[in-house]
Amino acid sequence: MRRLRAGMVGGGAGANIGVAHRYAIRLDDRYELVAGVFGSEVEAASAFARGLGLDDERIYADYEQMAAAESERDDGVEIVVVATPNDSHYAIAKAFLVHGISVLCEKPLTTDSASSADLVRVADANGAVLAVAHVYSAYAMVRQAARMVRDGEIGRVRFIDVEHASGWASTLLESTGHKQATWRTDPDVGGKLSVVADLGTHAYHLARYITGLEAVSVSAELNTLVPGRRIVDNAMVQMRWAGAIPGRLWASMAAMGHSHGLRIRIFGDEGNVEWSHQDPDQLVVQDAECRTIILSQGVRSLVEDSNRLSRVGLGHAEGFIEAFANLYGDLADELVARREHRPNTGRELSFPTGVDGLKGLQFIEAVGASGDANGAWVNLVGSEREH
Ligand SMILES: NC(=O)c1ccc[n+]([C@@H]2O[C@H](COP(=O)([O-])OP(=O)(O)OC[C@H]3O[C@@H](n4cnc5c(N)ncnc54)[C@H](O)[C@@H]3O)[C@@H](O)[C@H]2O)c1
Structure with missing residues (x-):
């Protein structure tokens, strides 16, 4: 099955949680990281992206440029991970959601409930999935x-x-x-x-x-x-x-x-x-x-x-990164179902959404x-x- 095309904003050199997302994305091999902005300092973030093996044309200076360019491509990203500090989640997530590009946003979703409600609305209005990384579930x-x-x-x-x-x-x-x-x-x-x-x-x-x-x-x-x-x-x-x-x-x-x-x-x-x-x-x-x-x-x-x-197997401890992979797995089920215009599994226990x-x-x-x-x-x- 074709892997989902993923992008990332944040999570560059020295960042805390971005690396867990990147490991988790790869664990079940259901996503491919193809585009990103890995920090607000353009040169360092671009060097980091090249180190990850991204094509130069999909390494962007900022998230607005990324959203505009990726939404124009036939092979644009289908899901973007937002792993930046809290005060930037809203603007970044919205920039992609308005184009119908799904988002997995770090928690807290935004800095106030009005902007969170807006993201939930924008995601729904544009047929995009909005997920939140409450990974412990x-x-x-x-x-x-x-x-x-x-x-x-x-x-x-x-x-x-x-x-x-x-x-x-x-x-x-x-x-x-x-x-x-x-x-x-x-x-x-x-x-x-x-x-x-x-x-x-x-x-x-x-x-x-x-x-x-x-x-x-x-x-x-x-x-x-x-x-x-x-x-x-x-x-x-x-x-x-x-x-x-x-x-x-x-x-x-x-x-x-x-x-x-x-x-x-x-x-x-x-x-x-x-x-x-x-x-x-x-x-x-x-x-x-x-x-x-x-x-x-x-x-x-x-x-x-x-x-x-x-x-x-029995006796081995589940790990944090594996829980992230589980979240990405559930999210992939939803994204693939939407891509194929069919209902999802209908599981009661699945990924945390924008409403969460x-x-x-x-x-x-x-x-x-x-x-x-x-x-x-x-x-x-x-x-x-x-x-
Ligand atoms: N789900 C979890 O268990 C968990 C754990 C830790 C952190 N978090 C959340 O993850 C987010 C990031 O936390 P962290 O500890 O990794 O922070 P961090 O400071 O270590 O990393 C933030 C990264 O975002 C980049 N960045 C900042 N502004 C940017 C912008 N405008 N465009 C692109 N990149 C930008 C920084 O350069 C850095 O690489 C926070 O919202 C935090 O609450 C969640």
Whole structure:
């Protein structure tokens, strides 16, 4: 089958996440990287692109030039990866979507929900796919958890506990010239609620994805734990989910000693499930008698939603890059189906869409509004108060 033609904006030399996208694109060999702008400094970005083996005519000075030229070509890109800092996602993604070119955008989708909603609208209006890189939902054992919780295997959900509490910026890293810390702690680029945008939206999406539930309202306490920092670096969010289900979400970049810190526990009235990014190939399941079963990726009895994503045998850990490849695989199914004018697989559990990105932004804004109002309960946009 012909590979999908992909482009990339961002992710050049020294960039953090771009390389994971490039590995993931190649893992299942369903995409070919043919065009790009790998940074805002033209010469360095072009040299980087040549190093990747791109044709000179498809190495562009900026994303506007790329969108204009690629949309004119018969063999133009079908999907563009946006892996730049947050404040540029909207303009870059829109430049391609208006031409009907699909986009996989890094999270947070944009810097406010109005612009996210606009991207969702533009994608729909132009027949393009808009996907967001909430990659943790593509782990095989997260899919297993989602299937089990959605199918009622832990009974009715009673409590949702999720945290993405990382210690990566537990010191004033931005004062050392650290590239990623510099823009993430700049309120004008990463946003004042950068930690909620950066880590909180991953946790929020994971909880929505596994439970299939939507949140109704939040009560947030926002802190700056590292002296001298210009943004919030720790957010404690009490949550009310649909069906009057309580929960809590903790997002932190200052959880000293935590390397990554993504963990979720869902409690039902018959048992619970727990998944942690530190042990991504395992899902811990407990029943009402506290009997504990650890399900391992690769076991034949796992559900099809999980098994189809396991490319290593029992005993081998699923990795981050493989989860990206899973996301790209699901996205490829959608893109190829559209290219061939046929319906997609219709899977319930597939890639995060622009709507998921939009909900992330609405969540950020509700958290911000609640924090500004001393933790007052703030309803999420579109939610109906059920309790
Ligand atoms: N999904 C995940 O798990 C995950 C993990 C890390 C980062 N991210 C997200 O990825 C994005 C990038 O983060 P990062 O840590 O890789 O940042 P980074 O600073 O390491 O890299 C950003 C890259 O974008 C380039 N760039 C900036 N403006 C550009 C423009 N106008 N045109 C072309 N290139 C441009 C920079 O030169 C650099 O190569 C952010 O939105 C971040 O939130 C997601």
